[in-house]
Amino acid sequence: MRREEFLEDWRAHLVNDRRRSPHTVRAYVAAAGRFLDHRDLADWGALAALEGPDIRRFLAERRSDGLSNASIARELSAIKSFVAFARQQTSGSDGTRPRIRGPRIKKGLPRPITPDDAENVAALVEGLGREDWIGARDRAVLLLLYGAGLRIAEALSLDGAAAELDDTLSVTGKGGKQRIVPILPIVREAVAEYVRLCPWPLAKDEPLFRGAKGGPLNQGMVQKAMANARKALGLPSTATPHALRHSFATHLLGAGADLRSLQELLGHASLGSTQIYTKVDSATLLDTYRNAHPRERD
CATH class of the missing domain: 1.10.150 (DNA polymerase; domain 1)
Incomplete structure (x- = not known):
């Protein structure tokens, strides 16, 4: 063979x-x-x-x-x-995986940004777009990441059927798993503004977000827009598009969301993937304490 x-x-x-x-x-x-x-x-x-x-x-x-x-x-x-x-493929086999352990990997904590920084990034990319519709597009994509917790690939896989967002959105995530996410008014308005300004026809079975020449928008352009805004705002290199999804999860958890609900919103297959945000939230609280407590500043 x-x-x-x-x-x-x-x-x-x-x-x-x-x-x-x-x-x-x-x-x-x-x-x-x-x-x-x-x-x-x-x-x-x-x-x-x-x-x-x-x-x-x-x-x-x-x-x-x-x-x-x-x-x-x-x-x-x-x-x-x-x-x-x-x-x-072999007759009589159950398809078991070979038993071999991989190297141990120290998992780093996600690096969220503050709510103010997330809003500032979204506002800034709108002004940095070389055309009004491109700025509106970049703002809409980043708000879907921060406001709805979408992965960048999930946002870019949306088609024209999502042009008129409702209160919820059906998202197809990893492994073809579908989930329902709530859509905030600010996100709906951002997508609507992009749709209004976009010069390309947005058929229901074609990509919602378009590149400058009308083709599907690629991740590199979103990352570039985020990088430009990050530099202008003096944010660290960890402030990437995916960090907006981390921020969505961390801020919801800090506001009292339970882990199971957060798991569903993020589309995690396992609760263990969601639990890492409890450590992020604790670390954020500790940083806030150290920066604000009078004895810590003495």
């Missing part, structure tokens, strides 16, 4: 069965391709028979290329899924 056949079947599985994002598909197929290099495998059964030692040798090769623990962990996750898929 040729290398390309393995990879094409794997890509089709990720897209059609697992409904992974284009970014994940590219990364997982590339990792599988590297794993198959220098291996002469006759069929899915030969791949399914590989165990921990085979994968460890591959990871050792990748580490010699200078990969960090985080990159090694991502590579391992892709290869374990690939081998599990191979086992599903």
Whole structure:
């Protein structure tokens, strides 16, 4: 069986069965391709028979290329899924993943920005746009991240059917999982203003947010707009578009939202992913205390 056949079947599985994002598909197929290099495998059964030692040798090769623990962990996750898929193709196999532990990774806390900074960023990108409609577009996208907790890919995947927002919005997140998020009036108004100014027709089955030439808006342009506003406001490099989603979660938690509700709003598959914001909120409170308490300033 040729290398390309393995990879094409794997890509089709990720897209059609697992409904992974284009970014994940590219990364997982590339990792599988590297794993198959220098291996002469006759069929899915030969791949399914590989165990921990085979994968460890591959990871050792990748580490010699200078990969960090985080990159090694991502590579391992892709290869374990690939081998599990191979086992599903083998008669009588249950598709179990190889039992091999990855490197330990120290998780950093998300870096939210303050509500005032979030509002200032949204206002500033509007003024920095080289055309009025582009400024309105950038403001609408960033407010969807901060005001509704969307991932940047989720905001950019919206189509023209979302041009007239209601009080809630149905969002398709990772793994094709759908959730309902409430939409604040300021977000609705920002999207409506963009729609009013946009020079391109916004059909219901076409992208809502457009680039300067009318094509789908890409993440790089949103990141560039955020970077320009960040520099103008003197914010740290951690003030990225994704930090707005972190800020949404942290500020809601600080206002009394419970973890289960926050998990649903963020579209997290596991509560553990949401619990990290309890640490962020505690850290924020501690910083506030240290900056404000008279004895701390003596």
